[in-house]
Amino acid sequence: MFCLLATFVALPAHARTVYRCVRDGTVSLSTAPEPGSKCVAKHIEDDVAKVPNLWGNLGVVQGTLYERQQDGKTVYGTRKLPGAVPVLAFTVQTPPGSPAHVGLGKLGPPQLRTFNAEFRAAAKKTGVEDAMLRAFAHAESGFDAKATSKKGALGVMQLMPEVAREYAVTDPYSPSQSIDGGARHLRQLLRRYKGDLDLVAAAYNAGIGTVTQYKGVPPYRETIEYVAKVSALYERYRDAMTKAPKKRR
Numbered sequence: 001m002f003c004l005l006a007t008f009v010a011l012p013a014h015a016r017t018v019y020r021c022v023r024d025g026t027v028s029l030s031t032a033p034e035p036g037s038k039c040v041a042k043h044i045e046d047d048v049a050k051v052p053n054l055w056g057n058l059g060v061v062q063g064t065l066y067e068r069q070q071d072g073k074t075v076y077g078t079r080k081l082p083g084a085v086p087v088l089a090f091t092v093q094t095p096p097g098s099p100a101h102v103g104l105g106k107l108g109p110p111q112l113r114t115f116n117a118e119f120r121a122a123a124k125k126t127g128v129e130d131a132m133l134r135a136f137a138h139a140e141s142g143f144d145a146k147a148t149s150k151k152g153a154l155g156v157m158q159l160m161p162e163v164a165r166e167y168a169v170t171d172p173y174s175p176s177q178s179i180d181g182g183a184r185h186l187r188q189l190l191r192r193y194k195g196d197l198d199l200v201a202a203a204y205n206a207g208i209g210t211v212t213q214y215k216g217v218p219p220y221r222e223t224i225e226y227v228a229k230v231s232a233l234y235e236r237y238r239d240a241m242t243k244a245p246k247k248r249r
Contacts, residue, residue, distance in 0.1 A: 018042050021079065028063075030077030032070055037079070062091050110134070110233075110240040114143045115156065118176045122183035128190065131237035132197075133183055136204065138237075139229045145175045157182025201230040 019030045021037035033039040066084035123130040140158035141147035155178035164172045169181035193199035202217040205226045
């Protein structure tokens with residue numbers, strides 16, 4: 001952020017300290033400690049081309065740079081404090097956060113025949129809509145039962161090891177076990193978030209703790225894109241399954 005401050009405002013040459021301030025779980029940066037925030041001084045080398053990332057892993061950060069008077073000095077910061085005047089809006093790409101896993105599948109046509117019996121059984125058992133289960137499977141693994149992510153997620157529903165253990169999934173590469181475990185996990189998330197699909201998808205991707213931390217969809221690019229992907233796939237599967245011809249009994 002010092003790079004941002006140094007680039008967009010004319011800071012004096014000796015200004016080589018930026019304060020990373022936290023208040024109510026939100027991060028801001030300032031050229032002086034913020035009143036009411038817990039701030040840590042970050043000392044920056046003169047070569048601003050090598051400025052470290054002071055935001056942390058917050059994905060895309062969008063905000064406003066403000067100017068204020070504090071203790072008789074002009075101070076620049078990214079939190080709107082009393083008397084602060086906006087200088088400019090900014091967007092900063094920080095290193096990606098740590099979602100539990102990034103979906104391996106790509107958006108494509110609905111697949112209604114793959115593991116059809118397993119999805120129908122899991123939907124009937126848990127009450128989670130068949131189309132929703134397929135949307136998550138599509139986004140996660142592209143229906144690849146042997147899929148393994150770099151984060152360690154496994155199987156059709158890309159269950160993390162701790163989630164697999166929670167739902168007694170002994171073989172996460174088994175399509176029936178993976179889909180059943182994923183359906184039960186989604187049922188719990190739907191209950192927790194009262195059916196809000198965006199929050200359900202965010203928690204499935206980045207974890208419940210992360211959604212709680214950010215009080216909503218976290219600002220990770222991967223998670224934001226994942227939520228959009230699941231939503232689009234869900235609509236496609238609902239539409240496709242509505243139009244699909246019914247099997248004769």
